[in-house]
């Protein structure tokens with residue numbers, strides 16, 4: 001179903017009940033978290049799919065360290081404060097039968 005996104009105005013293939021496209025939803029979600037950090041409501045972020053600086057809301061996406069399991073020290077490149085991030089890697093498994101003759 002082609003719907004015009006209420007946020008970016010682009011026509012996208014969406015589900016009938018959706019008002020904004022997926023990239024806009026993601027953007028809105030990130031903005032909500034960042035706003036919470038900036039106005040002081042949030043001092044930590046937990047189990048997010050992105051690393052947010054807990055001081056300024058800066059987002060780290062491409063730092064190789066975030067993909068290694070465990071604790072990492074960061075110095076924020078945006079606000080120069082130090083913070084820690086914990087990476088938890090979850091695994092999922094799929095199994096398929098091989099027909100044994």
Ligand SMILES: [Zn+2]
Pocket residue numbers: 005006007008009010020021022023024
């Ligand atoms: Zn959009």
Ligand SMILES: [Zn+2]
Pocket residue numbers: 053054055056057058076077078079080081
């Ligand atoms: Zn920062």
